[in-house]
Amino acid sequence: MLSDIEREFIKIVGRTKVRVPLFNLTLGREEKKAVQETLNSGWLTSGPRCAEFERLIVQKTGAPYAVALSSATAGLHLSLVALDIGRGDEVIVPSYTFAATVSSIIMTGATPVFCDIDSSTLNLDPVKVDKAVTRKTRAIISVDIAGRPCDYRALVRICKKYRLKLVCDAAHSLGASYNKKPIGSFGDATVFSFYATKNVTTGEGGMVVTSRKALAERIRKLSLHGITVPTQKRNKAGSWRYDIIEMGYKSNLSDINAALGVAQTRKLKQFALNRRRAEKRYFGALRNLTDFIDLPALPKDSESSWSLFIIKLKLERLKIGRDRFIEEMKKRGIICGVHFILFYFVAKHVLNKNVVKK
Ligand SMILES: Cc1ncc(COP(=O)(O)O)c(C=O)c1O
Structure with missing residues (x-):
């Protein structure tokens, strides 16, 4: 009843x-043309379309450096690795977020410290963040839930106070702004997602923007096995020579995806x-x-x-x-999702297992 x-x-x-x-996927003639042109160009992996996509996102966000990647998850993970965060470190993360925000921390060997959110904004509550800081805390990952920017003034203040890094999970917030400044201007690194359901999509894809050149360069290297000279540059230079200077991952974006991203970002x-x-x-x-x-x-x-x-x-x-x-x-024709499925117990299980293994 x-x-x-x-x-x-x-x-x-x-x-x-x-x-x-x-x-609602909005793919028009422009996207199809851009992908077709890339297929005809003879260059499919990271190359000129990725560079163009990065330049466009730099224009939109005002952050000077951008690195196109295969996902936002990779962007979060590589940002933390490039900031030298790993085993023994704690990273504060909102208790209300998608699993990837947390798993990216676990992948580095660091420990996620769940911090409660403000129940009206659904974003990190800075007062609770301040209380969650310990001697082991190295970074905060903020999440702009649903595209609503966090309280960056307060979060940046906390980061300065305790000398912490700020990684902004902006998977939802490309094009959003805080105090009239575009998202991308606040953390050490800001990570966007171009997953199929996002405001701008490449099918699968992500991007890190930062004002720190060295950080961007390291993320780029880490995304390609730690290789110093990527294939496109070797091809241009006509030389096979490259070095592998540290262990990297494989998280670069293809030019096919980037072509979609360029056409989408223009809209x-x-x-x-x-x-x-x-x-x-x-x-x-x-x-x-x-x-x-x-x-x-x-x-x-x-x-x-x-x-x-x-x-x-x-x-x-x-x-x-x-x-x-x-x-x-x-x-009634209205499709809903559940944001988010609790990841806390999976994280706890994985972390306990790690402890047992030691
Ligand atoms: C808050 C948040 N962070 C990270 C991600 C991961 O994005 P991607 O699928 O590009 O790895 C998502 C995906 O929806 C998300 O909602």
């Missing part, structure tokens, strides 16, 4: 005559407008339902990229649980 509240809720949502997919302004329009429609459609759901808190001194529109169910007021709610929405 449904309660009166639920009947009322379903009545209101049921009137919504819209199709809202989980994400970033239009994409941002579309998202702002959607956000206003969602607020309009949902504002009478605040007895049952919490709507996102609007940012004060920042612009969100509205990568996600996260609502919180007031389960104590609903007879139906989360899964039924999602089913009911689906019946």
Whole structure:
């Protein structure tokens, strides 16, 4: 039996005559042309399209250096490695985030320290961050959840106070800004994702931006086995010579993906407008339902990229649980996701195993 509240809720949502997919891939002629040109160019791996993609993201973010990578996960991992973070170090990370933010820390051998978020912004609570710092803390990873920028003024202050590195997980926040400055201007490294559901996509892909040249160069080397001269440069120079100066990984982006990224990034302004329009429609459609759901808190001194529109169910007021709610929405053409599935216990299990092995 449904309660009166639920009947009322379903009545209101049921009137919504819209199709809202989980994400809406906007690939036009430009993307297809860019990929075709790359296929015809005879160069498929990291090369001129990656360089062009990096230049575009530099323009959009104002950060002087950019390194195109195969994913944001790789970007987070390599940023930490390039900042010399590893075994014995602690990295503060929000307890509410996608698994990759945490696994990137575990991959370095460092220990993630989960810190609580502000329940209205869903971002790290700087007061709690300050309390989580110990003698072992080396870095903070901030996450701009749903594209809403963190409180960077406070986070940068904490980093200065304790001499910590700040790695910004900006998987959701390309195009967002804080205090009129674009995301990409705040941490030692900022990492964007171009996964298929993101505001700008390359299918799979990521990018690190930074104001530190040496850091960018190290990340680039680490993304290609630690090789000093990548294939494109050797090809140009007509020389086979290169060195491998440290153990690296294989996380470079292909030019095919980068071609998509170039075409997509050129449309970033239009994409941002579309998202702002959607956000206003969602607020309009949902504002009478605040007895049952919490709507996102609007940012004060920042612009969100509205990568996600996260609502919180007031389960104590609903007879139906989360899964039924999602089913009911689906019946009405509105596809929802769950952000995020808890990763804490997996992380704990992995870390305990490491301890046992020692
Ligand atoms: C907050 C956050 N960080 C990192 C990632 C990882 O991005 P990628 O799939 O590009 O590795 C995601 C992916 O959705 C994410 O939501």
